[in-house]
Amino acid sequence: MNCLICGAVLPPGAMFCGDCGSSTTATPRSRTRPDPRPGDTTIIEPLRPRGAAPEVVVGPPVAPVPLPVSADSAFAPGPPASADSADAGSAASVPPTPSAGAHEPAPVDPAPADPxxxxxxxxxxxxxxxxxxxxxxxxxxxxxxxxxxxxxxxxxxxxxxxxxxxxxxxxxxxxxxxxxxxxxxxxxxxxxxxxxxxxxxxxxxxxxxxxxxxxxxxxxxxxx
Structure with a gap:
């Protein structure tokens, strides 16, 4: 007669295995237990790495809403545009060229490594x-x-x-x-x-x- 857990030879009439301590009626299926660690109560929540930025949730894009236009304003003739105003409008449409070194992002210190x-x-x-x-x-x-x-x-x-x-x-x-x-x-x-x-x-x-x-x-x- 052999132990069903470790395979050791058992003497006649033995109730427990002398090598592994298992009962002679125990089987590998009866000795299998689920991993108990998900029930731990001391360390459960994972820790966020030090220096990590909080997560930003980006929603779907919002479509622009057109403004209401009245019938009078739609067909009312506007004042004639002069050459000076046209030049001013074209100049305003061109974005200014940023100077060197302006609005540069500040250097970010790297997150400290875990000990x-x-x-x-x-x-x-x-x-x-x-x-x-x-x-x-x-x-x-x-x-x-x-x-x-x-x-x-x-x-x-x-x-x-x-x-x-x-x-x-x-x-x-x-x-x-x-x-x-x-x-x-x-x-x-x-x-x-x-x-x-x-x-x-x-x-x-x-x-x-x-x-x-x-x-x-x-x-x-x-x-x-």
């Missing part, structure tokens, strides 16, 4: 240290979704199987590290300096300042 992502060092209870500066997954055997891409995939050695295969996700927002529990079996607890421990709700992102400790099952890591 590079910060680097955080994750020190695990297993003795490993990881310097991260992007997004990543942490677990015993982290496996991203087919539409996901992460900079780091961090595998944690845990013989007690208290850490889930894909336990949590991490990333950055405004130079701060955040973590998001990926519906792990034993949950994620954040211990910020001088604050009470806080259990994370699955699918929600939490900011983790430097000096904090994050418990994942029986293992943990500190953020430096």
């Amino acid at each position: 590079p992502p910060a680097t955080f060092v994750l020190v695990f209870s297993t003795g490993e240290q990881w310097a991260v500066s992007g997004t990543g997954l942490i677990g015993r055997r982290p496996l991203p979704q087919p539409t996901e891409y992460h900079d780091e995939i961090i595998a944690v050695a845990d013989r007690g199987l208290s850490v889930s295969k894909t336990h949590l996700e991490f990333g950055q927002h405004d130079g701060e590290l955040w973590v998001c529990d990926r519906f792990s079996g034993n949950g994620t607890i954040i211990r910020r300096p001088r604050e009470a421990p806080m259990r994370c709700d699955p699918g929600r992102r939490y900011l983790v300042p430097r000096g904090s400790r994050v418990d994942i099952g029986e293992q943990h890591f500190t953020v430096a």
